Amino acid sequence: MRRPSLQTLIALILTAAWGLSLGVAHLRGDIPFIDGAEATLTNLRNTLGGNRQPPDLVTIVAIDDETSRVAGRYPLPRATLAKIIDAIGVLGPKAVALDVLLIDPGDEAGDAALEQSLRRTKVVLAAAGIFPESRQRVADDSKEPLARVPSALQFLEPQPRFANAASYGVVNVQTDKTGTPRFVPMLFRSGERIAPSFSLRVVSAATGEQTTVISDRIKIGDHSVLTDTGYLMPLSFYGPRGTIRTISASEALNGQLPETAIRDHIVVIGATVTGGGDVFPTPFDPVLPGVEVISTSITHLIAGDGLVRDRNVRFIDLYFAVGLPLVVVGLLSWRRSTIGLIMVLGVILIWLAVNVSAFKQGIWLSAALPIAATVPPALLFGAAQLWLDRRRATRFAEQSELLQRIQAPGLAEYLARDPDFLAVPVHQEAAAVFIDINGFTGLSEAIGPAAVRELLNGFYNLVDEEVTACGGAITSFMGDGAMILFGLPQPTPDDPVHAAHCCVRLADRMRGWLASLPQGVASRIGFKIGAHFGTIVASRLGAGDRQQITATGDTVNVASRLMEVAAGNRADIAISDDLLLAAGRASAPFKEGRLEGPIETAVRGRTGSLTIWLWRSR
Structure with missing residues (x-):
């Protein structure tokens, strides 16, 4: 049984027990602690009834x-x-x-x-x-x-x-x-x-x-x-x-x-x-x-012509003492919203109408007993629900914060607002950027797991800061590399320009980061960046219990392969002509280094050639 259902069941059992205890005590005679309230409510009902002509x-x-x-x-x-x-x-x-x-x-x-x-x-x-x-x-x-x-x-x-x-x-x-x-x-x-x-x-x-x-x-x-x-x-x-x-x-x-x-x-x-x-x-x-x-x-x-209040009437009071709080607490647990409160108010008004009407007909149903049976459980249940809601809100906030750490911030916000985000694959234009560390496999064998972890943390932090600053989304870190998309969760006309900025900033940051590493480490590794613009298929991949938001398609594959082109030409970045055209060949980011091309090159796993550009830092 789910926890909310179990909590509601416990609340209803306790509510029924409370109402039943009051009802049984009422069967034996008036209850001192509600006698004063009943007296006041009885006087009020008498006054509402007005004067009568006696026989x-x-x-x-x-x-x-x-x-x-x-x-x-x-x-x-x-x-x-x-x-x-x-x-x-x-x-x-x-x-x-x-x-x-x-x-x-x-x-x-x-x-x-x-x-x-x-x-x-x-x-x-x-x-x-x-x-x-x-x-x-x-x-x-x-x-x-x-x-x-x-x-x-x-x-x-x-x-x-x-x-x-x-x-x-x-x-x-x-x-x-x-x-x-x-x-x-x-x-x-x-x-x-x-x-x-x-x-x-x-x-x-x-x-x-x-x-x-x-x-x-x-x-x-x-x-x-x-x-x-x-x-x-x-x-x-x-x-x-x-x-x-x-x-x-x-x-x-x-x-x-x-x-x-x-x-x-x-x-x-x-x-x-x-x-x-x-x-x-x-x-x-x-x-x-x-x-x-x-x-x-x-x-x-x-x-x-007096009031009737015998054992049968007291049994009716007992039924109200058990039934009314059960209905109120049940409605509060079922619909904790404005509609739920309106329904609770409607039930209370119906009970009041029945009570006053019966009194006018000479049947003295207790008014204070159902109130005493309903108000404490309703208040306690409401307070418990507020406390639980506050705990849930705190937990959700923690989960949201964790999700922001694990998932890209923009994607996490969309998931929070729309749980069905990308449940159905979407074809759209986007820029895909890949970055990878050269020579990392050999280095990790030499320096050990602890140093590898420290090195990767520095790399991940660097990539995360620059991608976030440029408005991109890191869909995954893959060992010593990362896949970055510009166009999720929603595509914009500036995605190619932002991708170009991100490529150049990543290259500059990577050079500075590598220079800060010990000479024995920095001399054995480098980096390569590939970027392409085109149609992608954005979707969730995986089973229902574990899913990953990612992009697939030729655009993604080409961007990944362009890292090999960059490494083979000893360039920092290999950019497709499609991305450069979409961003503008005179784009400001590439003016900070040397842009060479256009170059016709083969891409592994793809027939034909592709026009690319190489970018090197000055």
Whole structure:
């Protein structure tokens, strides 16, 4: 397997493992480190959904500032509470929910009056649980459903005389890190004791139906309420305070309650008085009264219009936590380009659309979980790819530099830009120049390999410098000689002139180099140069794993043979008449020495004669 594929496979496996671990933890309950993000995103989705009109099921009778002024104080005297309950009771409500804790005894007359009112009307009282933390979190990993309900240290229950006159339920709600009520637990436990919630008790009293606990839901008669882990019912607020119809309790004391708002409704009595402290921040109102939070949960239980977040929804969250990061990382590995980023953005937008649409339909899919599952792997994978790309770029730069050393610079640049350069042979005009050291074979036998290597290095450096300066391309070094082309990678009209310049410069440099060698070495060697201009076939020769860019054809063969002509005539350079004509016989390079010709000469391996010119240094 290729390394990029293996790296991608490892990244996808790690990404899936990360998403799966988060998803499994999410199945057991909320994850603390993403709870705050989920709260913020849930508030945002609530706000995007806007206000909703609640079903006409619940009426709030608020103990507000006006009520406390009429009663003379707050908290209200028990006798005053009794009057309010009696005024409501005569109008025929389905049930009355008193969201007021009656845990301490009051004056006897007031308590007696309240007890009698409770016996005359179907009233549900509020109890409260004391928890070790302000937020009631389900932390038990037991598979027994009832073991996962919020566990209180103790319950604060109404006075026995009131508890005997009415039923009661626990009124606590569960908030998130922002303090927003996010769930209403349907059940609470304290030790071995299980107690129903205030909202559940109110709905049971109003409908006259028994409640049944099932593994993932609460049944009220034939009506099922899907619940989250630990029998938590998610809340979906309708709007700011007053969205659920609210009437001042002072109207009950003044005998002005509207019958249409009370009859056949559930009436919730609770405090909205300034400074009462029972308020919560919500997406629509920073100080929503607690009595409206409770009224919202009661409405959800009856109407079934709350959010659905049960085990099935959490499984969908798990699938998104695994699937979304896999798709994103897969796309990043497949197309690391603008198209790939656009595709990733498209996938994320599709997921967002699905998430928001589901929320509007009452299905609470987690938004923070897929984000937490996707962002770290995507960032780490992207950073790893950038690091690997940087390493590849460094390696390619090193290879390019090495290629420049091995291959002619112009040819290396063309190969880098066009990998198919000369994959198909090309016929074109070019000048071919050959240079060779005379007597090198005998010398190398005498001076040994180390000295030979040093000698050849000096020769190669000399040839490379002069050819590069003249714009030629060394297609190969052949032992003690070199083949040079002018016309690769692209032919130009000046190729013959540049070849002529190169021949003369090579001759001058070779004379200077030979003069710098020890006398015993310099006296045994010389040099010869042959040059010709004509049509060549430029191509790659060799198998697919090892190829060499070179030129073939009669022009190349003639240039090579002209070195023998130069050596036979004791000249520095043998130049074909074709090259001299193309460069111009009055060409400046040849004015620096003696140019002799034209001479008709035979070339080994070629029929007929060839017109050449000989050049000797002055």
